[in-house]
Amino acid sequence: MSNAIHNAKIIVRYTTAYPFKLPVRGMVCVYCSDAYDDPALFRKHMSEHHANVKINIAFAHVFYGYIKIDCTDLKCRVCSATLCNLDGAVEHLVDQHNHNIDLSCDLGVQPFILPGEKWNCAICECKFISLRALSAHTMAHFAKHKCDSCEKSYFYLNRLERHKQVAHIGEHRICLRCKTTFESLDAKKDHVHESPLCWEYICTLCGERFPTMALRDSHKIQVHGMKTKEFVCSECPKVFTNRRVYKRHFTIAHTNEYFACECGKKFSSQFDLKEHIVVHTKEKSFICTVCSKPFARKNNMVQHMSVHSNQLKFECVDCSKRFKQRSSWRTHMKSYHPDVPLKSHDN
Structure with missing residues (x-):
């Protein structure tokens, strides 16, 4: 011992x-x-x-x-x-x-x-949105295995090795459920989108799988009659019905873990800050490999690429009409099925 x-x-x-x-x-x-x-x-x-x-x-x-x-x-x-x-x-x-x-x-x-x-660290007094987030932070105080490629630390060596496999293998990405390796993150996303058995979120009441937590929670409310969950901020009187929005609020308003732009705006992640900065730089560094059209953000370029493809990835579950682009699908839903919540079908 x-x-x-x-x-x-x-x-x-x-x-x-x-x-x-x-x-x-x-x-x-x-x-x-x-x-x-x-x-x-x-x-x-x-x-x-x-x-x-x-x-x-x-x-x-x-x-x-x-x-x-x-x-x-x-x-x-x-x-x-x-x-x-x-x-x-x-x-x-x-x-x-x-x-x-x-x-x-x-x-x-x-x-x-x-x-x-309130969920405050017993070691450094940092504030967190939940006990699970606090636990992950507390673990970092004791983590002995640090990734050489980024700032993440892990207590268990096998967790570090798994992180390296997924995060630092060049452009390759691994589906954690079926262990298939893909040449890019976009290829992995397409695989997960089309493979229900690899969807991460499971309804504990009926076992159905979903690609996002929002879709699973929406399913529980609509199919099983569960009440919409409210997230009450532990630091102020605000109440939220969306966990992601609550987490963003908590990070920006009640911690020092946010990312700030020189213009004064604050963001809950470095990714969101980078997405915002192009508003100032006017940079368009993502170029369509087919028509050379430039884009400021990668996700806009990826969505645009579907114009050059014959794949109809977005389907209206009410009338079975299919679309190349998410934006076209959303416009269709708002015009022809305004009573159907977009988040209930937006995969």
Whole structure:
């Protein structure tokens, strides 16, 4: 057993640092697999049902690396003393109870402080839109495997290798579901568009697959009668019905992670900033290989290329008419089927 895991087991055994897993259902209890979206309910569950710590079960999923712990309300299990933070807890266990914690190595834990609806990093105080986003950020504090080609870091070496395969193999791209390799990103997109078995998003109620999260959520609302989900900003009173719009708002309005243009406009991603900058530069660096028409943005050029193709990729599901370009399809939908939400068919 590594010294880091040894340290983590002492912390979990002798304090109310509650270990949890984070698969896809919120905070999952390491003992009974109950899941909680509310951290306060998770801590209540741990306090009432798992006061007796079972270390072997708690660490069964930790083969190497760090265990996630909720250390919002830290107390010593030996003497019931209130502990101000993780460092204070370690100092208390060493000085007051003579526990053998190896301070020359990592503590073996990823700390989370989760007082309510806000998701702030326990290490650097950065703000995040969700617990999952916070977890990914927290992992980066402990990640030991950094990509040589970009700034991304991974805790697990196999995750880094997978990232390199997909992101840094020249122009080639791999479909993660069927493992087919394509010579360009556009070729991969065409493959995914035409291959429902490779669509990423699955309806948990009926098993149908969708190419985008928006289409899956729209399906759940229209077919299964689910209510439109609202995203309430944890930092201000604004409410959103679109997760992507909410994420963009949160990044720009409540964090320092945005990308700013010299004109003062802010963007949630570097890609969006680059798309905006051409407004100032008037640059048209994307050239159609057939007719040499220049475009400021790559996606506009790609859409234009369909003019030179006989493929009718966009189909109206109401009248079966097909179109070369998305813009033509959207115009058709608005003119002849105005009552049909575009997002319900826009793949």
